[in-house]
Amino acid sequence: MGTPARAGQGPLERRLGLSDAVVIGLGSMIGAGIFAALSPAARAAGSGLLLGLAAAAVVAYCNATSSARLAARYPASGGTYVYGRERLGDFWGYLAGWAFVVGKIASCAAMALTVGSYVWPEQAHAVAAAAVVALTAVNYAGIHKSAWLTRFIVGVVLAVLAAVVVAGLTSGAADTGRLDVGADATAGGVLQAAGLLFFAFAGYARIATLGEEVRDPTRTIPRAIPLALGLTLVVYAAVAVSALAVLGGAALGDAAAPLAAVVREAGHPGLAPVVRAGAALAATGSLLALILGVSRTTLAMARDRHLPHALAAVHPRFAVPHRAELAVGAVVAILAATADLRGAIGFSSFGVLVYYAVANAGAWTLGRDEGRPPRAVPAVGLAGCLILAFALPLSSVVSGAAVLAAGAAVYALRRAVT
Template sequence: MTGSDQPLARRLGTGDAVVIGLGAMIGAGIFVALGPAARAAGAGLLIGLAVAAVVAFCNATSSARLAALYPASGGTYLYGRKRLGDFWGYLAGWAFVVGKTASCAAMALTVGAYVWPGYAHAIAAVTVLALTAVNCTGVQKSARLTRVIVTIVLVVLAAVVVTLFGAEGSALSHIDVTDARVGGVLQSAGLLFFAFAGYARIATLGEEVRDPARVIPRAIPLALGIALTVYAAVAVAVLAVLGPDRLADAVAPLSEAAQAAGAHWLVPVVRVGAAVAALGALLALLLGVSRTTLAMARDRHLPHVLAAVHPRSQVPQRAELLIGLVVAVLAATADLRSAIGFSSFGVLIYYAIANVSALTLRSDEGRPAPPIPVLGVLGCVVLAFALPSASVVSGAAVIAVGAAVYGLRRACRAPGANSR
């Protein structure tokens, strides 16, 4: 038996929520986005990191206030519908689902690339199916697994930072941001934003968090602050060893930095850490996408059959299974780098809608200081259109398709549409 309107169990505390957010962020950025960001801005990626962090903070603040007021699954899909109207909520949900489905594929491919490069696509698809099975058993088990993964990754990254800063070839003089171009910095910020977007998992799990009005506003900024500290330390350490030019050309930046520093023992450790980090990110991403799918299915923006919640595990198993199958197919066929830009575009549009939604809050509803959501909206729009042109074109096309589908469905439902 399943129930389409059965609520999800509130089993997650602050620690669990922070860990799920970290699991989504750490794997996405450290091992994937540093190289493309360096190609865009050189050492100026550090400025881009700061810009991305500011935009992410604004988004996190707006999301936290909205999630505390509306503690149910769906994230900005729900907030947009409540504050701006059905269309904007739908558009946010569409942008999130398509953008984060690409993110899931990217993380799965990262696992495959580090575990067995010659069979990266096959490993990626199998990984997605295995984690989908884990998610279907219950969110608490997913949170416990994510906690183990985050611990391992943080230990590996700490070892990388300490080793690189202590290496003979390490020199902070390699880091010169004076030649950074504004366009390159903004593009690097857009790419690095991909690394910060994991805190959305906390908001989309709002229906499963205990005391959401207290837990969510604490968990989101805490997870973001930890991730920023880790990102900054690793980025500076890698730049100090490789310099911006070598980092821009590096396929596996942390592994190449370890080799350049003469720490050959660290290379296999980094490979394992990268695979584990991507695994943790994928686990949390699958959770978030399935919960937004659940919320959209409840409102019949997606097939209502996906709104079923299993009575024993109390998770949306049909949504979990569908998303898992779609991601597995993408992971078996997609390109890793193109997925990053496409995902960033979709997620930035999603957060732009979140910030506009936060602007409509009253003071008694926990409205943030107005400059925060205003800066968030502007930052999201600027970074989205500063991304590589291919990402902007493909992302905008998919968003337009979603809007067109919504319009067609509304037209078909209009009075008299079926009477002709």
């Protein structure tokens, strides 16, 4: 008989069903992608934006398939941190977890600042910090409450995006000729756009990191991840087509609030405040799910003492990793209150692409009896992750590589003294 878990460090409670898991993934992807990554991606790719979206979707599909097979095999909190450790060795799992936690903490702060900039631009930092505190409290109260709040947010945001698409495509300003790929679309620009848009697709990681809280994870996770990804791709494609048709690649890239610009150009200026409210709500939903995912990876790394072991505690009443959630919330709140991290999309993308490169490498090692995907899936996923990571802006590549090197140094130091 195994040794019972110590009080306060036992397993998390399995409360999430298929619809809850899909909604958490949608809340992560749609909030971040449409309102944060569309404009910089258009600035990089111009009229080739849809090609960048397609490339990002292919890599995301491979990553999602590899992640789903691994999550079904290892249904525990931590995602690729766990998969890398189990399939490739302790260092690769640690490196994946490090890349995820650091990159996503920056993403959390960026999303919080997005909320602040839409709600009260003059006090963006204060609003951002307050949003982090409020959502950390929601997560602390339990995963089921978080899932219900995310479900509400996703429903409202999808309604707003549907209004943008209809307003844009039915207006006289829409010109399908703007969808043609022109000379402004270079291969490097398209790949850079794909890397930036991948930031938006990465929300399905939240489903995998919740593996210990999903009911029947062997069936639920492999179904939830492709469902969330497919629904998100449909939404992205519809919004991107509408925005390109109305504004064109150059104007879309220059727009500070691109979807508000779409409805104004389409002759519906009264919809602009609704779009702004939808953007703030979408960023809130994304922030909620991001904090959720980072805290679960922090929990898994703390269990293995790669992070302070005190962060591995699970609340006896709410069955959540409360210390990890409070620690992540405190760091994000400080960053949101003191730094402008909306330009951190490239940095975050670099870390997340490295994270999924490890996932694909891990999926390659699965045997047929372990649910291995077709060999082409992890091969294309691994190559795609590395190509898109190094196609990002040079500053993102340099800073991302430096942070990964620092993490590797910490790991080596820890091994040397233990």
